[in-house]
Amino acid sequence: MSGKRILLSMLGGVGMAHAAEFNFQPPASPVAHQIYDLHTLLLLITVTIFVVVFGVMFYAILRHRKSLGRQAKLFHENITVEIIWTVIPFLILVGMAWPATRAVLAQKGSRAEEMTIKITGYQWKWRYDYLDDGIGFMSHLATPAEAQRGAAAKGAHYLLEVDEPLVVPTGKKVRLLLTANDVIHSWWVPALGVKQDAVPGFVRDTWFQADRPGVYRGQCAELCGKDHGYMPIVVDARSPQDYAIWLAARKKLAAASADDPNKVWALADLKARGEKVYQQNCVACHQASGKGIPGAFPALDGSPMVTKDKPAHIDIVLNGSKKNPAMAAWGKQLSDTDIAAVITYERNAWGNHTGEVVQPKDIKAARGGKA
Amino acid sequence: MAISTTAGHAPHEHGKPAGLWRWLAATNHKDIGSMYLWFAFIMFLSGGVMALGIRAELFQPGLQFWQPELFNQLTTLHGLVMVFGAIMPAFTGLANWLLPLMIGAPDMAFARMNNWSFWLLPPAALLLLISFFVPGGAASAGWTLYAPLSTQMGMGMDLTIFAIHILGVSSIMGSINIIVTILNLRAPGMTMMKMPMFAWASLITAYLIIAVMPVLAGVVTMVLTDRHFGTHFFNAAGGGDPVMYQHIFWFFGHPEVYIMALPAFGIVSHIIPTFSRKPLFGYTSMVYATSSIAVLSFMVWAHHMFTTGMPATAQLFFMYATMLIAVPTGVKVFNWIGTMWQGAMSFETPMLFAVGFVCLFTVGGLSGVTLSVAAVDIQLQDTYYVVAHFHYVLVAGALFSLFAAIYYWFPKMTGKMYSEPLGKFHFWWSMIWFNVTFFPMHFLGLAGMPRRIPDYALQFTDFNLVASVGAFCFGLGQLIFLYNMLRSIRRGEPAPHKPWEGAETLEWQIPTPAPYHSFVEAPHVEAGENGVIRSLTGGAHH
Numbered sequence: 001m002s003g004k005r006i007l008l009s010m011l012g013g014v015g016m017a018h019a020a021e022f023n024f025q026p027p028a029s030p031v032a033h034q035i036y037d038l039h040t041l042l043l044l045i046t047v048t049i050f051v052v053v054f055g056v057m058f059y060a061i062l063r064h065r066k067s068l069g070r071q072a073k074l075f076h077e078n079i080t081v082e083i084i085w086t087v088i089p090f091l092i093l094v095g096m097a098w099p100a101t102r103a104v105l106a107q108k109g110s111r112a113e114e115m116t117i118k119i120t121g122y123q124w125k126w127r128y129d130y131l132d133d134g135i136g137f138m139s140h141l142a143t144p145a146e147a148q149r150g151a152a153a154k155g156a157h158y159l160l161e162v163d164e165p166l167v168v169p170t171g172k173k174v175r176l177l178l179t180a181n182d183v184i185h186s187w188w189v190p191a192l193g194v195k196q197d198a199v200p201g202f203v204r205d206t207w208f209q210a211d212r213p214g215v216y217r218g219q220c221a222e223l224c225g226k227d228h229g230y231m232p233i234v235v236d237a238r239s240p241q242d243y244a245i246w247l248a249a250r251k252k253l254a255a256a257s258a259d260d261p262n263k264v265w266a267l268a269d270l271k272a273r274g275e276k277v278y279q280q281n282c283v284a285c286h287q288a289s290g291k292g293i294p295g296a297f298p299a300l301d302g303s304p305m306v307t308k309d310k311p312a313h314i315d316i317v318l319n320g321s322k323k324n325p326a327m328a329a330w331g332k333q334l335s336d337t338d339i340a341a342v343i344t345y346e347r348n349a350w351g352n353h354t355g356e357v358v359q360p361k362d363i364k365a366a367r368g369g370k371a
Numbered sequence: 372m373a374i375s376t377t378a379g380h381a382p383h384e385h386g387k388p389a390g391l392w393r394w395l396a397a398t399n400h401k402d403i404g405s406m407y408l409w410f411a412f413i414m415f416l417s418g419g420v421m422a423l424g425i426r427a428e429l430f431q432p433g434l435q436f437w438q439p440e441l442f443n444q445l446t447t448l449h450g451l452v453m454v455f456g457a458i459m460p461a462f463t464g465l466a467n468w469l470l471p472l473m474i475g476a477p478d479m480a481f482a483r484m485n486n487w488s489f490w491l492l493p494p495a496a497l498l499l500l501i502s503f504f505v506p507g508g509a510a511s512a513g514w515t516l517y518a519p520l521s522t523q524m525g526m527g528m529d530l531t532i533f534a535i536h537i538l539g540v541s542s543i544m545g546s547i548n549i550i551v552t553i554l555n556l557r558a559p560g561m562t563m564m565k566m567p568m569f570a571w572a573s574l575i576t577a578y579l580i581i582a583v584m585p586v587l588a589g590v591v592t593m594v595l596t597d598r599h600f601g602t603h604f605f606n607a608a609g610g611g612d613p614v615m616y617q618h619i620f621w622f623f624g625h626p627e628v629y630i631m632a633l634p635a636f637g638i639v640s641h642i643i644p645t646f647s648r649k650p651l652f653g654y655t656s657m658v659y660a661t662s663s664i665a666v667l668s669f670m671v672w673a674h675h676m677f678t679t680g681m682p683a684t685a686q687l688f689f690m691y692a693t694m695l696i697a698v699p700t701g702v703k704v705f706n707w708i709g710t711m712w713q714g715a716m717s718f719e720t721p722m723l724f725a726v727g728f729v730c731l732f733t734v735g736g737l738s739g740v741t742l743s744v745a746a747v748d749i750q751l752q753d754t755y756y757v758v759a760h761f762h763y764v765l766v767a768g769a770l771f772s773l774f775a776a777i778y779y780w781f782p783k784m785t786g787k788m789y790s791e792p793l794g795k796f797h798f799w800w801s802m803i804w805f806n807v808t809f810f811p812m813h814f815l816g817l818a819g820m821p822r823r824i825p826d827y828a829l830q831f832t833d834f835n836l837v838a839s840v841g842a843f844c845f846g847l848g849q850l851i852f853l854y855n856m857l858r859s860i861r862r863g864e865p866a867p868h869k870p871w872e873g874a875e876t877l878e879w880q881i882p883t884p885a886p887y888h889s890f891v892e893a894p895h896v897e898a899g900e901n902g903v904i905r906s907l908t909g910g911a912h913h
Binding site: 021022023024025034035038039042043046049050053054056057060061064065066067070071072073074075076077078081082085086089090093096097100101103104105106107108147148149150154156157158159160178182183184186188190193194195196197199200201202204205206217218219220221222223224225226227228229230293295296325326 | 432433434435438439440443506507508511512513517519520522523606607608612613614647648649650651652653654655656678679680682683686687690691694695697698701702704705706708709710711712713714715716717718726729730733734737738740741744745746747749750752753754814817818819821823824825826827828829830833834900
């Protein structure tokens with residue numbers, strides 16, 4: 001393989017050092033290796049065709065010119081030649097189709113999985129549920145907005161970093177079940193050779209198996225609205241031992257942080273938690289300042305709904321907006337405590353000083369009223 | 372020969388109407404053709420300005436100029452404007468201008484419908500452009516308008532849907548006109564298999580348009596009713612299927628690709644023989660290749676959807692069918708090279724653009740073969756590799772062939788010569804900066820940059836910078852073209868009756884500039900292959 005790669009780099013006129021910029025990312029799963037080799041084969045074939053065909057054409061362009069005193073030969077048909085140049089490309093295609101078919105069948109073979117993860121696309125974040133172990137979490141972009149606006153330095157993984165990566169064991173066949181909450185998203189990790197659309201209302205499946213430990217980065221690959229560019233995917237592949245340690249810790253954390261829906265919270269605690277929820281879920285549209293984006297997303301700071309009409313406020317956060325579909329129904333994504341916290345935060349942040357506390361049981365009651 | 376070669380300024384029995392009314396009520400195929408071409412050029416510049424907006428934002432990582440919402444609106448409208456506002460009307464305009472002259476007809480078959488099919492375009496364009504200024508902004512779901520994202524948008528989406536309806540009606544009317552003109556108004560002696568290639572390409576394209584534009588109209592109407600009338604065509608919660616949108620859209624969208632490519636094939640099949648001073652090689656196989664591309668184009672739509680999760684059997688079928696298109700397309704390229712082989716070539720501007728077309732279109736074709744392989748497409752779908760691929764096919768394909776056509780027929784249309792040095796400069800400038808803009812996008816896609824993102828990770832910085840510089844230079848270069856055209860129309864050298872030594876089709880037999888009314892009486896032509904005129908009798912042009 002490496003001979004071919006060196007040849008490819010030379011074709012691109014560059015040294016090996018920059019290969020990653022000119023070609024696929026280094027493959028790290030069986031399917032990704034297969035895709036890499038197949039693409040290399042296709043590239044060699046197409047570059048050869050290009051050189052041969054254009055060799056002939058440029059020979060004609062250079063030699064068969066009027067300015068060289070050529071007289072045109074007026075032939076305009078040759079059945080033999082035409083049959084040859086129909087059949088040969090056809091045979092080349094048959095030659096390509098054979099390895100291509102094998103690769104397609106390998107990609108589609110998601111059976112005999114050793115673990116299953118359900119992936120749900122949201123505008124604009126991913127949720128991962130480990131179906132065998134009963135844990136699940138959201139994964140958000142971790143690059144701060146200041147870096148995007150040029151107010152802070154951009155780190156090495158600018159826009160490709162998340163707060164909670166998908167952690168998987170190496171050497172295990174991981175089956176992915178994909179769906180989406182709102183619009184179509186596409187889960188893509190180049191090094192693992194996976195790209196699969198997540199379609200709302202349907203479940204699709206695909207699989208990968210990481211060869212070696214490492215952090216593999218990708219992005220949503222289907223236009224899914226305004227923050228489509230801010231939906232990175234990070235897969236952290238660990239050795240089975242390290243994975244087991246992570247899993248145990250994660251399960252313990254999940255048990256510890258499960259909220260009691262009947263707990264009565266103090267304003268300050270709820271507001272602090274609500275700020276975090278707001279930063280993860282609301283800030284993209286309504287902005288950190290609560291001012292929204294005029295014409296597109298309403299301001300929360302000073303809004304009558306947020307300062308006065310509490311039932312309407314709870315309703316729109318739980319069930320979304322009838323008028324503006326961009327306002328999602330958060331009741332499906334967030335727990336009662338998180339929703340209570342974010343509403344409490346919004347009613348007490350910026351210039352809003354209602355002093356009101358919305359408790360988790362209020363949300364539970366509001367949900368009951370709707371169901 | 373009854374055709375006078377000096378009659379351009381002879382008295383007209385029914386002359387042209389004067390003033391604004393000449394254009395508003397135009398029924399003359401040349402006037403309407405000119406309006407189409409100017410309209411397309413204005414839209415080309417508008418769509419180009421949007422593209423430069425995109426490239427300005429992508430010049431470096433971070434958000435500099437636009438919010439992500441506006442960035443998405445720019446990418447969406449850039450696509451829609453270029454496809455429906457620039458490329459398609461430009462080809463219809465050329466067909467209007469040239470078909471009657473090429474086949475010896477007095478005008479298009481339905482002259483008044485022709486007026487309508489043009490005048491539907493400006494209101495549709497206005498709807499698209501004013502949608503930027505309505506609450507919520509223009510459509511921002513990409514030119515494909517995938518549901519359910521498109522059901523989320525504000526009223527800009529409704530304006531876009533209406534604009535598509537109007538544009539669709541216009542192009543269907545234009546197509547009916549082209550088909551009827553070609554089938555019924557050919558001069559005696561010009562049989563189907565003796566028609567010029569551009570007539571064949573326009574005929575087949577027109578059939579494609581009639582077949583698929585109603586499909587597009589249907590699918591956007593379904594989006595409209597999902598948005599406002601409570602239907603659930605694309606909402607799984609109501610029993611619909613979001614992926615069905617993609618199937619219907621691409622059943623239109625894939626033939627649409629060939630609607631923008633086949634006329635280009637026709638144009639190049641005129642220009643290469645002319646400047647090679649040889650007949651087109653393999654006329655018959657060109658006709659059959661064009662037809663089989665058109666037929667195959669209906670069977671490959673789902674190759675745009677390899678990542679939606681279709682079963683392996685479907686992936687394999689669409690992969691094989693897609694790969695197969697390379698065969699007739701290859702035949703066409705080989706025929707063009709066969710035409711050049713042992714010719715006596717000269718390289719005036721139209722020939723430069725035609726040869727540039729062949730080179731770059733082939734690059735786009737070869738990256739298309741790579742994309743056809745479903746297993747590899749999984750990595751490349753929705754990346755900049757695809758953006759590179761279709762710009763090689765659409766800019767270097769459709770746009771370069773349009774430039775070639777304008778330079779080639781400009782003398783016949785206006786009676787003036789364009790400036791050859793400016794034309795050559797325009798070609799080389801466009802050729803260089805086109806490649807600087809789009810070739811690095813192959814690398815961006817391979818390395819993993821998704822398309823339609825307003826901001827990107829740092830490893831994509833260098834190539835984006837190169838592409839943005841290229842785009843601005845390419846865009847600037849198109850002003851050279853505009854200047855050359857305006858300058859030449861006003862004070863260009865008078866063009867000779869037949870400016871190109873090797874041009875042999877019927878339109879070169881009439882005076883220069885082409886008179887307002889040509890072929891009032893049908894000429895009797897004795898045509899050889901590819902519309903090359905062997906002899907000609909009769910055919911008063913006014």
